[in-house]
Structure formats: structure tokens, C-alpha cells
Amino acid sequence: MIIYRLEISGSIYSWRGAAWIITAASIFSLVAYLLLTDKELSLLDQGEMLFTFSEVIIVLGLVMSGINSSSSISTEIEAGTFECLLLTPIKHVQIAIQKMLSTVTIWIVLYLISIPYLIVLANGTNLAISAILYVGLYGTLLSIAISTISIALSWMLKTSKNSIMVALMIVLLLSAPSLFFATSLRKTDFGIMLENINPFSHTINSLDSVLVDNQQAVYEQFTHIWPVLVFTIICSIIFLTFTRKFEVKML
Amino acid sequence: MYGISAIALEKTYGSFRAVDSLTFNVKSGDIFGLIGPNGAGKTTTMRMLCGTLSPTAGKTIVGGFDIAKESIKIKTIIGFLPESTGFYNWMNGEEYLYYFARLYNIKEPIARKNIRDLLDRVGLAAKAFAPIAYYSRGMKQRLALARAMINDPKILFLDEPTLGMDPRGQQEIQKMLLDLNHEKGVTIFLSSHALTDVSTFCNQIGILNRGRLIAHGSLNDLRKLVNGSTRILVRILNTQEAISKLSRSPFNNTIDKVTEESVDFIISDDNIEFNQLVDWIRKENFKLTELRQIKMNLDEIFLRLTNPTYDKHSTPVTIKKSPSPQVGQTPSK
């Protein structure tokens, strides 16, 4: 796990590397402050508040996973350090897995930072545990999915500009319908079909049903959990297939 | 045991053949120099031998292992200095080498000791703790070389190892590599455009041209190959008749240089009899000031063999006593 450790130390231990932690904490504080103090927003019931905040955590986690994982490979390719890594007696897929795990670790740090906010926002309700568990579950699955697919992409696209761009577009593709589309648009036949296959929509709908409609039991959410799980597995299979061998052709 | 073989090795990009039916053998303990014009396929070949590029066809055996099947085993016994290496610029030289030592699974105390030793050998001991970002071009090359040797390889592949190094540095690195070869029997496979260095440093030389190995052997083998084995430089005092007499000589001579005092001419004739030559010089009453045999250097051999018109006007290339299996390669079209 040497590569993993280097990756992590670069993004957690050094001040510049850890700038994202401070930024994320600031975003969380800002959103929580708005939710709790704004006259109109604070009229929302607590379940809605928790739901909005969970969305913010998940979206932040996805964006971070996409950027971090696709750049972790492509910057090495661009800097010319990748060829030397490939010369060491480590399987290529191992390199990719270590890079992927470092992104998931960063997601977990992000998630841990968000937990106190969730607890505060859930104060006085029975939602705290569920909010923490479901955000953790969906966030981790989606983080794995996005990291694996982004690494597979940067393995092929090779430049960081292209791979970050494509990774971000995938995140947007998944999240835009739930976040930005009007309800009427989502209720068309095609819209419903898209929602049924979109793991992000399932995540949002599930969080909505847990936090707003108070359906906290796992069996009640199972219809939402399995599509996300399947998506993560598909991404992982693509990842394992593509990262088996790296060709230095364009280095 | 630790030799290198390529068998019908081939790499094509689309319809372009970067490396074409390459077959050769480098014996364990040899220092092999691969030379060839830009784009000849040297880097491509070395990458295929080290397993970072898969061949389109053919096979490579390195240190007794087939790279297609046991690339991890090969990677533990080889070191490769790529044509251009990037660095983690925020690390210092010591940290960089330590990172790679760990990737090769070398235990900490041994790694630390080896690193100190290596930094010393490549002449970077004084800069071991400076960030790599502050290293000069040549210093980076030295660090890359140290990295290639971090796992104590039995076979070293070096793609233009002394590129960017100062003359003293080049000599130091050559000496270090020679020591490595003598003391530990490390097989060295290098590519370079510094032909003078290659000719003194390598005991086997291969010339690659447009993806094909057009010659392989010792420097003397290569000289024979281009029929450039015997050439004699004669320097005589410049007298009025000297030049006109030369034009009527029975030998195949070309005038090399004419100054006010002297005339240099070169006789290239494989079957020349020295006595005949001396007799002729006496007869013509030349005032001889210098007479010596000149050997064709690698630059000339290289230029001849890689000259696009060469193969049309010469006999097919054959090396008689080459140890390699591809004896008798003909040059590419």
C-alpha cells in the first residue's frame, strides 16, 4: 500500500494538500448555518433540512471523487512518473486499486467531517442515526463507483484535462436530473425510465423517503439500495477490466 | 543466465512498423550498445524488453523469463532508465529513492543503506536532501539512474543514460557502470547517440535502422562489415609533382588534405601490401613524414550503414564471427 500512502499523505497531511478539507468544512458550516438561521429556510421541517444537507454531502463527495481519482492517474502520466511506477514489480491493477482506495479514503474523511453537522441538524428527532448510516452507505458506494469509472477513463484518456472533464460530466449527468430538472420533466415516461436506472436519483429518493417520510428501515429502502449497488459493481468490473494492463504508447 | 533475447520481435502502429522482425541475443555479462538514427525504434525496443510496451508479435526472454508470462519476476531483476523520466518534484532525492525502494519491497534499513550508497555512486550525495524541483538537468538524470539501480538489478536497460550530463559526469557514470559490470556481472543494454562512448564502452554493438537490426557484433565485426578494415594515411611533403604523381598511383587513394607543407592521402585497399606501398613511395621519391593505419570509427560505420543509398551499392551485409543468431542480416530497403 505504498502508493496509497503517498497519495493520502499528499492530500491529508500537508497544508496545501488539505486545503480541500477546510473548504469542505466551510461549505458544511455555511449550509448548516443557512438552514438553521434563515427565517424561511428554518421553517422547513427538520427532516427536509437533513435531506438538503445530505444532498450537499453526497454531491460534494461525488465531485471530489471524480476529480481526485481521475487526476491521480493522469497527472502521473503527464508528469512522466507513471512509466517508472509501471516498472516496479507491482501489478498494474494494484496501482489502480491503491489510487482508487485513496480517493475513497478522502471521501470517508469528508464524511466524518459531516457527521457532527448531521447530528446537530437532527437534534430532537430520531433521524440522526439513519441520516449518518444512509449518507455513509450511499456516499461510499457512489464514491467507489465514480472513482473506479474515472480511473478507468483516465487510464484511456491519459491527459488530466480530458479525464477530469469527462469525470465531471459523468457526475453532472447522474446528478442533474434530480438536482435541477423540474418535477414535471421527471414525470414523463422517459424521465421515469431515466430515474429508474440512475443511481444518483435512487440515492436522493431514498434519502428523501428516509429523512422526510420517515421510512427508516433498510427493507423499505431496498428498492433504492440495489440499483446503486449494481451500478457500483458494474463500474468496478469496468475498472478491473481496463486497468489490467497499461500501455506506455503515448507517454 | 541473465541474458537478453528477442525473437522475431515486432511493433506496429497502424501500418507503420516501428520495430520489424528483430532477433538478437545479448549474453549475460555483456555491455550491449544499441545505436541508430532518431526514430529507428531503440526506445520502442527497450520498452518491449522491459515489459512496459507489448509487442505486436514475437517474444522476448530476459534473464531467463518470458516477459509475456512472468513480467513481475523480470521486473524484480531488471532496472530501466527510460528515455525521459518525470519526478515527484516535491520530494527530495533521498525520499524519491526510498519511495521506489519500498515499491520494490526492500526493507527499510537495507533500503536506507543502499540509497546512501547509490547517491554517492551517482554523485548526488551532497544534494540528497534538496527538493528534486531544484535539481539541474544532469542531476535529474543521475537521480533517474540511481532509481534504475535501486533494486540491485542483474540486467540494466539504459535509454540514453548520459544525456544532459557534463563530460566529467559522463566519464564518472561510465566508470561506475563498468565497475558494476566487472564486479557484479551486471548485463548492460544501452542506447545512445554518443558513438565514441559506445565504441569504447560496449563490447557488443547493434545498429538499428528503420526498425531493423542491420548489424550486430563487436566494433571490429562492424568494421569488417563495411569493408572499412584497412585504411592507411600517408603524409608526404607537398612538392610540385606530388599531386600529379598521386593521380597515377597504382593504389586506390583519395587525397584527404592539402596544406602548403604537406599532402595527406588515404589508401583504402583491403589487400594492400605494405612493402609495395613503401617501394612505390621510394620510387616516386616522396618525402614521407607520416604513415599510419587508421581504423574506421563507429561514426563512419554508422553513417555508412544507415545511409539510405548504402545497400544499393554494396554487397549484402554479413558478419562472420558474430555470436548472435541473426548473423547475416541484410539491411532494410
Ligand SMILES: Nc1ncnc2c1ncn2[C@@H]1O[C@H](COP(=O)(O)OP(=O)(O)OP(=O)(O)O)[C@@H](O)[C@H]1O
Ligand atoms: N504511439 C505511437 N504511435 C505511432 N508511432 C509511434 C508511437 N510511438 C513511437 N512511434 C514511432 O516509432 C518509431 C520509433 O520510435 P522510437 O522512440 O523507438 O525511436 P528511437 O530510436 O528511440 O529514436 P530517438 O533516437 O529519437 O530516441 C518512430 O518513428 C516513432 O514515430
Ligand SMILES: [Mg+2]
Ligand atoms: Mg529513443
